[in-house]
Amino acid sequence: MKGKTITRKVYKVLREDYPLVDWKTVMYQNIARPRAVFIFWLACHSRLATKDRLLKIGLTVNLQCCFCTQEETINHLFFGCTELKHIWQKVLRWLQVDHVPMEWSAELRWITKHSKGKGWKAQLVKSAAAETIYALWKYRNDVCFGNKVYNTNIDEDIINTIVYRGWRNAKLREHVAHLLI
Numbered sequence: 073m074k075g076k077t078i079t080r081k082v083y084k085v086l087r088e089d090y091p092l093v094d095w096k097t098v099m100y101q102n103i104a105r106p107r108a109v110f111i112f113w114l115a116c117h118s119r120l121a122t123k124d125r126l127l128k129i130g131l132t133v134n135l136q137c138c139f140c141t142q143e144e145t146i147n148h149l150f151f152g153c154t155e156l157k158h159i160w161q162k163v164l165r166w167l168q169v170d171h172v173p174m175e176w177s178a179e180l181r182w183i184t185k186h187s188k189g190k191g192w193k194a195q196l197v198k199s200a201a202a203e204t205i206y207a208l209w210k211y212r213n214d215v216c217f218g219n220k221v222y223n224t225n226i227d228e229d230i231i232n233t234i235v236y237r238g239w240r241n242a243k244l245r246e247h248v249a250h251l252l253i
């Protein structure tokens with residue numbers, strides 16, 4: 073493929089910027105780390121470089137998910153893939169939220185719905201969602217690129233980050249403390 077054709081294709085894919093949600097709701101007062109919020113924002117805009125997107129811009133890639141035999145799309149990764157789905161489910165369970173994760177487009181609508189308002193639960197749900205997407209994307213990259221994965225207790229890491237960030241927020245501290253009991 074000639075350079076110009078690739079550039080045009082890349083441009084076309086990059087322009088496919090259809091936010092799945094009103095992203096302001098999920099970004100507003102999100103206490104997750106900035107890097108996690110950024111990756112979450114990319115996911116909300118379907119802009120993560122998943123294998124199906126790389127194929128669309130003309131790159132030769134093996135479409136198979138790094139964790140199972142299915143094709144890697146954003147809907148599959150978050151949270152069609154059982155390997156990653158159970159991690160988000162564990163985080164939700166810690167938040168005392170009774171919900172079974174769905175595929176990304178549906179899950180993002182669920183996250184948005186439960187991120188509305190100024191309540192502590194809404195704030196923790198959207199922050200946990202951002203930290204989870206960040207952690208899972210990093211985990212996926214490590215496995216895909218053959219990096220050594222030193223820690224597989226990903227759900228514990230996500231929860232620890234939320235506890236740490238929530239503790240520094242005077243309005244959230246009490247609620248985080250209750251979740252720890």
Ligand SMILES: [Zn+2]
Nearest residue numbers: 137139140153
């Ligand atoms: Zn998979």
